[in-house]
Amino acid sequence: MSRTGVLALRLAGPLQSWGAASRFTRRTTESAPTKSGVVGLLAAAAGIERGDDTRLAPLAALRFGVRVDQPGTRIRDFHTAHHGITGASMPLSERFYLADAVFVAALEGDHTLLTGLHDALRTPAYPPYLGRRSCPPTEPVGLALHEDTSLEDVLTRVPWQASAWYQRRHPTPRTLTVLRETAPGESVAAADVLRDQPVSFDAAHRRHTLRTIATTPVPTPAPAGGGPRATHDPFAALAALEDDSA
Incomplete structure (x- = not known):
């Protein structure tokens, strides 16, 4: 019998965009990372080409969940574009993003597969991005690979990953929201589908199916190191000036 594991990721960046129902010129974003977007990130890191459905299938079979550590702010942008050959103007598009959001994502499944994905994140074949190519992460995505545990346990125990400035300016919430894929055979009183x-991911015929999601609160764990994350914040000096003048 193969070992199981859970791969935990930290998804943070100036902008993220996780579309699940975008059409034509209106490109929306969900309020949390989608399974399709995160699996796509891992497939890119592992060097899986878009049309290689055989290699994609084991990744898609992993059970997925996400915890909202810092919800961010939804913003809207307008994009203009021109045809590369004719120079003709393309339709104006409306695109939505999450600004300054932080999430913990987790994938549960075969330990060997997850080990390979964890290694791929350290030396990715293609750069990772948070839903769209214009949304790079601020730091390495991989958090840790856990063995012989569950998706639910990891999303409960991983230290709170909110940015240092966010932890300084906001009281620690009592709970964090977890959106997790239901387990096979699990009965949930209230569930959503996405x-x-x-x-x-073949560009000629991308295909997605429905997934059942349970939303649950978990107690907010202590931050990593017992306090705000000790990472470089390029706006820390400005934030200090604002705090002094308040």
């Missing part, structure tokens, strides 16, 4: 279960 069409973000990837089947194929």
